[in-house]
Amino acid sequence: MNKNKPTLLSTASTLAGAIILSTIATTAQAQDQYSFRFGDHNKGRTVSLEAPPLRVTLEIQRTGLQIAGANRSEICASFRNVSGNDWSGGYRLTDRDENRTHASIRVPAYETVRRCETLNPQMVYYVVLRRN
DSSP, X not given: OOTTOOOHHHHHHHHHHHHHHHHHHHHHHOEEEEEEEOSSOOTTOEEEEEETTEEEEEEEEEEEEEETTEEEEEEEEEEEEOXXXXXXXXXXXXXXOOOOOOEEEEEOTTOEXXXXXXXXXXXXXXXXXXXX
């Protein structure tokens, strides 16, 4: 008698588990990075782009901040949801070429959510988005 013979139930359970893990891995890796290039680094400058269903606008809110002896700028991102469905997921606003999110955000349908970070002053900033 072979005690290791797989049953239909155990085979289906194994297959279902593999599908779930594959879906989780795909979702966790489905992140998009967008770069925003400013023509100059002055207060009030904005750059926008489409990240459907979001329209993302970066603004240089403040410049010349001194934090721990280093020059910093306050950079704000406005996430405008142009669809009729809520958008939620992870995001990151950074001055580094980074591809991982580090915070959660929910943008209700047809609304705008704003998030700001204090970053190194430079001409290019990055926004990473991961939809849940």
